[in-house]
Amino acid sequence: MDNLPSSYPQGSDPRLPDSIRVLERGWLSSNNIVLHDDADSGTVIDTGYVSHGAQTVALVRHALEGRRLSRLVNTHCHSDHIGGNAALARAFGCTITIPTGEARNVTAWDTEALHLDGFGQRCERFAFDSTMTAGDRLTMGGFEWQALAAPGHDMDSLVLYAPEPRLLISADALWENGFGVLFPELYGEPGLDATRATLDRIAALDVATVIPGHGAIFSDVDAALERAYGRLDAFARDPGRVTRNAFRALIVFHLLDRQSAHVDELAALLEQASFFAMLNARSYRLEPGALAQKLVTDLVAAGVLQVEADVVRPAP
Numbered sequence: 001m002d003n004l005p006s007s008y009p010q011g012s013d014p015r016l017p018d019s020i021r022v023l024e025r026g027w028l029s030s031n032n033i034v035l036h037d038d039a040d041s042g043t044v045i046d047t048g049y050v051s052h053g054a055q056t057v058a059l060v061r062h063a064l065e066g067r068r069l070s071r072l073v074n075t076h077c078h079s080d081h082i083g084g085n086a087a088l089a090r091a092f093g094c095t096i097t098i099p100t101g102e103a104r105n106v107t108a109w110d111t112e113a114l115h116l117d118g119f120g121q122r123c124e125r126f127a128f129d130s131t132m133t134a135g136d137r138l139t140m141g142g143f144e145w146q147a148l149a150a151p152g153h154d155m156d157s158l159v160l161y162a163p164e165p166r167l168l169i170s171a172d173a174l175w176e177n178g179f180g181v182l183f184p185e186l187y188g189e190p191g192l193d194a195t196r197a198t199l200d201r202i203a204a205l206d207v208a209t210v211i212p213g214h215g216a217i218f219s220d221v222d223a224a225l226e227r228a229y230g231r232l233d234a235f236a237r238d239p240g241r242v243t244r245n246a247f248r249a250l251i252v253f254h255l256l257d258r259q260s261a262h263v264d265e266l267a268a269l270l271e272q273a274s275f276f277a278m279l280n281a282r283s284y285r286l287e288p289g290a291l292a293q294k295l296v297t298d299l300v301a302a303g304v305l306q307v308e309a310d311v312v313r314p315a316p
Helices: 050-064 085-092 100-108 191-203 221-237 240-258 261-272 274-284 286-301
Strands: 019-023 032-036 041-045 070-072 094-100 130-132 138-142 145-147 157-160 167-171 209-212 305-310 311-314
Touching: 019 050, 032 050, 032 311, 050 070, 050 085, 070 085, 070 138, 094 100, 100 130, 130 138, 145 191, 191 221, 221 240, 240 261, 240 274, 240 286, 240 311, 261 286, 261 311, 274 286
Parallel strands: 041 070, 070 094, 094 130, 167 209
Antiparallel strands: 019 032, 032 041, 138 145, 145 157, 157 167, 305 311
16 A cells, blocks of 8 residues: 655755755655745655555645645656646646656557556556656756756656755665666666666765655665666576566556456466567567466565455555
């Protein structure tokens, strides 16, 4: 179940300026960052998963503290970061800014390129008003932020860095314990090399606090980078781990949304979703039912899922 977010009231967390509220979501929905630009208007960065759209609208409204939402910014265009875009645009009439590299896919609403249909994912269609690219500067929450390229998890992803408060909005490029699935690597692109370059770029910044795309904000940036580099090195030693990680992460993501599914339903997903079918043909070569059973067994052993009478649920 998506956890209720933690909105940091003014002054309650010394790592954050008074103008920033972090809505920490459960793992299905990305965190939402609400910035008070001035007394009348605000910006939100990333909008969570589509099934939480109504909750996201309510939480953002509360975090704005009477301001209007004038702008919505996306770090990248995966379903767990853009799922609330349409709902927020309807509720607030805000503009939407996306990374330049995502513009063609969003305009055409290419559900394969957006990792929707082929992944068994959902998102309500939306329109954007402007784009941002690496090197752009945005004023949000009273600070100037730099957009930095962050390929790896997604080749068009950006992170946002504010030098004055030494804050990094890292999206899925860096979490406290790792980073997002390396999708480009699964399509034959140099995702490992791109991720290493992104981690090197982050390591060169003067960062005191990181607001990740998922999980709590953190300040021990060196330790997080060390863990991320270690994970990357493990992938380099055993490239098959990239595929296994992707399968497991996306099955968990699916179950966080649905809350439960019969093993046969997971087998059908693995057979019908083109991305899963492609990875199975490349790495496992199992019948969908056997693959579903293997993934469930592995995830139950890891303590991530629980199963009873062939009905699978996220572990509490």
